[in-house]
Amino acid sequence: VAPELLNKVLVHDDPVAGRVAGRIVEVEAYLGTGDAGSHAYRGRTPRNSTMFGPPGHLYVYFTYGMHWCANVVCLEDGTAGAVLLRALAPLEGLETMRSRRLPVPRGPGGVLREPRGPGGVPREPRGPEGIARDLKERDLCSGPARLAQALGLDRRADGADLVAGPVRVLDDGLPPPLVPGNSLRIGLSPGRGDQHPWRWYVPGDPNVSRPTPR
DNA sequence: GGTGTGATCGTA
């Protein structure tokens, strides 16, 4: 399913913020049984419960104390399996994405830190009001936590029905790449499920989080 | 282009 999701469109019709959408350009597959890199490897828990549920739903998890990441649940009800959404090419609602992606620099203790540019020179803060116009388009959705933030996906979206919406995966007619890019998965600690070449991406797309993985 | 560091907290 993972490479088949490439070039599909992820949309979030938010009743307040409006429609935000992007084309899926990078994904990773995760299983349960036999996949040491998966949240579901050690069985069902409250956190990964959605992964064991019916397919076509969204599994959203919290990690590193500050980030949300979103997956498409794929296997039959009762069997863990999901595809992590790693990068989108922004299509619609870019201003909304920019406002959600405002970086808030923090130092020790979570205290707001004065933003600094190259050379340690203080620069203008991007937030809290206004739009981060210097944030490049490729920085909006090029990473699992970035895309979740840009689309406004968090705990509230965990378990959501991807057919019913408001979060949906659409086919706009563009097929997956004939020859998708493929590599080992990103960010897994050595010896922990890194043996599976289950990362898939659209070759040449600038929004892919890392064009040349190790 | 690449590497190294610290943030920050739910989960097991």
Place this chain on the structure above:
DNA sequence: ACGATCACACCA
């Protein structure tokens, strides 16, 4: 104690 990450400083 650590993680399916990120932003930033710094180096090449």
